[in-house]
Amino acid sequence: xxxxxxxxxxxxxxxxxxxxxxxxxxxxxxxxxxxxxxxxxxxxxxxxxxxxxxxxxxxxxxxxxxxxxxxxxxxxxxxxxxxxxxxxxxxxxxxxxxxxxxxxxxxxxxxxxxxxxxxxxxxxxxxxxxxxxxxxxxxxxxxxxxxxxxxxxxxxxxxxxxxxxxxxxxxxxxxxxxxxxxxxxxxxxxxxxxxxxxxxxxxxxxxxxxxxxxxxxxxxxxxxxxxxxxxxxxxxxxxxxxxxxxxxxxxxxxxxxxxxxxxxxxxxxxxxxxxxxxxxxxxxxxxxxxxxxxxxxxxxxxxxxxxxxxxxxxxxxxxxxxxxxxxxxxxxxxxxxxxxxxxxxxxxxxxxxxxxxxxxxxxxxxxxxxxxxxxxxxxxxxxxxxxxxxxxxxxxxxxxxxxxxxxxxxx
Amino acid sequence: xxxxxxxxxxxxxxxxxxxxxxxxxxxxxxxxxxxxxxxxxxxxxxxxxxxxxxxxxxxxxxxxxxxxxxxxxxxxxxxxxxxxxxxxxxxxxxxxxxxxxxxxxxxxxxxxxxxxxxxxxxxxxxxxxxxxxxxxxxxxxxxxxxxxxxxxxxxxxxxxxxxxxxxxxxxxxxxxxxxxxxxxxxxxxxxxxxxxxxxxxxxxxxxxxxxxxxxxxxxxxxxxxxxxxxxxxxxxxxxxxxxxxxxxxxxxxxxxxxxxxxxxxxxxxxxxxxxxxxxxxxxxxxxxxxxxxxxxxxxxxxxxxxxxxxxxxxxxxxxxxxxxxxxxxxxxxxxxxxxxxxxxxxxxxxxxxxxxxxxxxxxxxxxxxxxxxxxxxxxxxxxxxxxxxxxxxxxxxxxxxxxxxxxxxxx
Numbered sequence: 001x002x003x004x005x006x007x008x009x010x011x012x013x014x015x016x017x018x019x020x021x022x023x024x025x026x027x028x029x030x031x032x033x034x035x036x037x038x039x040x041x042x043x044x045x046x047x048x049x050x051x052x053x054x055x056x057x058x059x060x061x062x063x064x065x066x067x068x069x070x071x072x073x074x075x076x077x078x079x080x081x082x083x084x085x086x087x088x089x090x091x092x093x094x095x096x097x098x099x100x101x102x103x104x105x106x107x108x109x110x111x112x113x114x115x116x117x118x119x120x121x122x123x124x125x126x127x128x129x130x131x132x133x134x135x136x137x138x139x140x141x142x143x144x145x146x147x148x149x150x151x152x153x154x155x156x157x158x159x160x161x162x163x164x165x166x167x168x169x170x171x172x173x174x175x176x177x178x179x180x181x182x183x184x185x186x187x188x189x190x191x192x193x194x195x196x197x198x199x200x201x202x203x204x205x206x207x208x209x210x211x212x213x214x215x216x217x218x219x220x221x222x223x224x225x226x227x228x229x230x231x232x233x234x235x236x237x238x239x240x241x242x243x244x245x246x247x248x249x250x251x252x253x254x255x256x257x258x259x260x261x262x263x264x265x266x267x268x269x270x271x272x273x274x275x276x277x278x279x280x281x282x283x284x285x286x287x288x289x290x291x292x293x294x295x296x297x298x299x300x301x302x303x304x305x306x307x308x309x310x311x312x313x314x315x316x317x318x319x320x321x322x323x324x325x326x327x328x329x330x331x332x333x334x335x336x337x338x339x340x341x342x343x344x345x346x347x348x349x350x351x352x353x354x355x356x357x358x359x360x361x362x363x364x365x366x367x368x369x370x371x372x373x374x375x376x377x378x379x380x381x382x383x384x385x386x387x388x389x390x391x392x393x394x395x396x397x398x399x400x401x402x403x404x405x406x407x408x409x410x411x
Numbered sequence: 412x413x414x415x416x417x418x419x420x421x422x423x424x425x426x427x428x429x430x431x432x433x434x435x436x437x438x439x440x441x442x443x444x445x446x447x448x449x450x451x452x453x454x455x456x457x458x459x460x461x462x463x464x465x466x467x468x469x470x471x472x473x474x475x476x477x478x479x480x481x482x483x484x485x486x487x488x489x490x491x492x493x494x495x496x497x498x499x500x501x502x503x504x505x506x507x508x509x510x511x512x513x514x515x516x517x518x519x520x521x522x523x524x525x526x527x528x529x530x531x532x533x534x535x536x537x538x539x540x541x542x543x544x545x546x547x548x549x550x551x552x553x554x555x556x557x558x559x560x561x562x563x564x565x566x567x568x569x570x571x572x573x574x575x576x577x578x579x580x581x582x583x584x585x586x587x588x589x590x591x592x593x594x595x596x597x598x599x600x601x602x603x604x605x606x607x608x609x610x611x612x613x614x615x616x617x618x619x620x621x622x623x624x625x626x627x628x629x630x631x632x633x634x635x636x637x638x639x640x641x642x643x644x645x646x647x648x649x650x651x652x653x654x655x656x657x658x659x660x661x662x663x664x665x666x667x668x669x670x671x672x673x674x675x676x677x678x679x680x681x682x683x684x685x686x687x688x689x690x691x692x693x694x695x696x697x698x699x700x701x702x703x704x705x706x707x708x709x710x711x712x713x714x715x716x717x718x719x720x721x722x723x724x725x726x727x728x729x730x731x732x733x734x735x736x737x738x739x740x741x742x743x744x745x746x747x748x749x750x751x752x753x754x755x756x757x758x759x760x761x762x763x764x765x766x767x768x769x770x771x772x773x774x775x776x777x778x779x780x781x782x783x784x785x786x787x788x789x790x791x792x793x794x795x796x797x798x799x800x801x802x803x804x805x806x807x808x809x810x811x812x813x814x815x816x817x818x819x820x821x822x
Contacts, residue, residue, distance in 0.1 A: 190638060191635055191637075191638045192634075192635060192637070192638025192639050192640070192643075193634075193638075193639060193640075193643045194638070194640065194643070197643065209637060211637070213683065213684075222792075223603075223604075223788065224602055224603060224764065224765060224788075224790065224791065225670065225672035225674055225695045225697070225764070226602075226603070226620060226622070226670070226695075226697055226763070226764030226765035226766075227601060227602045227603025227604075227605075227763070227764035227765050227788065227790075228603050228604060228670075228764065228788060229603070229604075229605065229668075229670070230659070230662050230663045230669075230670060230671075231663075232603075232604045232605070232608065232788070235659070235672075237655060237673055237674075237676065238655060238656070238659050238673075240652075241651075241652035241653075241655035241656055241673075242652075242656065244648060244649060244652035245649070245652055245653065245656070248641070248646070248649050251641050252641045252642075257640075258641075259636065259637070259639075259640070259641060260641075261636035261646075261684065261685075261686055262648055262649075262652075262687075263636055263648075263678075263681070263682050263683045263684055263685050263686065263687060264678060264681045264682060264683050265648065265676065265678045265681070267674075267675060267676045270674070270675045270676070270677075271674050271675060272624065272674045272675050272693045272695060273624075273672065273674055273695050274672075274674050275672055275674065276673075276674060282683045284636045284637075284683060284684050286636070286637055352637070352638070353635065353636070353637030353638035353639065354635060354637035354638050355637075377634065377635070377638065377639060377643070379635065379638075380635065
């Protein structure tokens with residue numbers, strides 16, 4: 001049996017119809033988690049899933065599960081999914097693509113009359129973005145046992161509403177029981193420039209980078225820019241600038257997809273003719289290996305001590321986030337690669353620099369991801385853009401990899 | 412005739428009484444120019460000057476002139492002065508010291524029965540600080556012909572009040588005619604750390620540093636810190652940080668009291684996990700020689716071009732202030748040095764890193780300044796502090812230098 005192919009037009013139209021919910025004037029989407037707009041998106045997905053013959057239920061944190069039975073009901077389902085919530089100024093594809101691609105896989109199998117041994121599920125995880133409620137990856141984190149449900153339900157947004165209240169308000173506090181996952185596949189736009197720059201359609205995702213985030217305070221001494229000789233200064237911004245260069249150097253000189261970013265900086269007193277007495281900035285370090293992350297941190301700490309002495313300042317680094325590297329299941333990653341090859345698609349191995357729901361699923365089930373290019377690597381932005389061709393290609397890869405895992409029943 | 416010595420206690424008490432006008436809880440002074448508090452300070456100075464036998468008048472920009480006649484009335488006066496206005500969170504000595512030291516010189520000569528050939532004047536220049544109305548050095552700038560009176564009178568504060576209205580409101584819009592200045596002496600706290608660190612009492616000021624100020628915009632590209640490889644970035648903060656290091660390097664490697672400061676920086680979008688796409692910062696370059704300033708600017712421009720290429724960003728530097736270096740009159744500087752030596756005071760040559768009214772007076776008259784230490788080099792701050800001993804020593808130097816110039820009449 002030759003594998004069926006997905007319907008490019010149907011996938012695109014579904015994405016565009018979904019994107020009307022929370023559409024922004026600039027062509028993006030603002031659909032914050034557990035809002036009325038999120039409810040509309042959930043309702044639409046639920047309707048489409050039922051129309052595709054699936055049974056829909058949701059759990060206590062609002063994760064939505066749409067199930068297509070398998071011929072061997074005792075097997076754990078092969079799950080596809082992502083999320084329907086968006087950033088405050090988000091795009092049409094981040095999250096939505098993974099859910100709609102899962103739905104399109106099911107629709108395609110229905111049209112082709114293909115049944116699978118294992119059941120299939122399409123999932124939308126609650127609050128991946130973390131824009132309204134922290135933490136990010138909330139629904140998948142609860143599902144994977146990373147976050148205690150009771151604590152997460154009490155998290156509150158800026159207006160004081162709790163997750164529990166918001167779930168109840170939109171009618172998506174459910175009681176689906178936790179269940180085993182046989183395998184988890186997530187299709188997603190890359191959110192980076194690698195595929196586009198390499199003119200490659202499919203990213204075979206090996207795993208996700210670990211992250212270590214720091215808040216840094218440099219304490220020097222305010223001084224007048226005019227009367228204070230260079231050698232008498234304790235310039236906090238000079239020291240902070242040297243640290244920025246070190247973060248860059250450490251990241252570029254380490255292996256394992258090492259990345260280092262200073263994204264935020266505040267200068268005090270921030271006056272044109274005053275030598276800055278205090279600078280606060282952030283460091284975001286990433287790498288595919290924990291040992292590399294540790295080596296980067298150790299090197300930065302050493303350099304901070306040297307800069308302290310040179311600039312006569314104090315540098316305090318405080319770790320605020322640690323997120324371990326995650327490695328996807330080799331057999332699933334291999335099936336994604338094989339699917340791309342068999343479909344004649346350009347493909348390359350890639351790592352996810354950002355966290356995804358797949359990162360938490362990987363803790364409880366064999367997991368893989370499929371990346372497709374997005375224009376300019378831009379995401380979390382209303383201008384986020386991807387082509388129907390690339391989205392369809394990723395969905396075809398997803399279909400083949402899912403079939404390989406779930407087992408097509410020859411009829 | 413041995414020169415008389417000033418009254419340390421009287422000088423200190425006058426400074427402390429003056430500092431009650433606009434006193435802040437933390438021991439500083441908030442006495443913005445042309446406010447009711449400025450009026451009170453002017454009134455107090457006027458009363459003290461008249462009690463010392465001086466005639467007081469003020470000109471159209473509110474500069475206050477208190478005159479003690481000389482035995483040769485046709486000679487241009489020897490003028491001492493500074494300013495009575497303060498920064499919003501200012502100290503007791505910046506400006507006030509120069510005016511009170513001039514008054515103390517006259518009081519001392521009165522007590523000793525010493526007359527001078529040239530008339531003496533004690534001046535308080537309007538709005539040196541520029542905190543309420545720009546430009547800074549307003550009164551001395553108008554007096555020296557740098558700023559047109561008509562334009563300056565129309566400058567407005569944040570509430571929309573003009574200089575003209577503010578002068579009228581406190582009754583200090585006068586009609587004193589412009590007049591020649593035979594010599595100008597200004598005593599001032601150093602506002603820097605040099606004298607204190609060198610344990611030296613008297614700074615013999617050679618002149619003031621020239622200043623070139625720039626606004627800089629670095630334009631890169633926002634990118635997600637996770638998915639964007641190091642080599643794909645256009646990191647505006649990395650480029651800006653390299654420029655901060657260059658500003659420091661250029662200043663420390665040039666002669667002529669070269670100084671370079673990045674005091675202010677804004678990062679966009681200033682988010683922890685986004686590579687910054689735009690950074691704006693300021694550069695403040697100073698040196699005693701114009702050629703050195705030019706060389707520093709040229710070197711920074713060259714380095715900016717190299718950093719643009721390395722970091723794949725654009726760097727635009729726009730000059731916003733140019734203030735030429737000013738050299739004080741050698742014969743007056745020599746008399747300040749001689750006075751310190753004769754009084755047995757530790758002294759050293761120094762340059763003023765900041766601008767003072769003396770800088771504009773130097774354009775129309777032989778000019779010199781006397782610096783005394785301030786604690787920690789701190790100024791423009793409520794904690795600004797100087798000792799009665801140092802303030803008295805500076806005033807004694809002022810007295811001797813003024814007498815040398817004005818000519819004491821032996822009686």
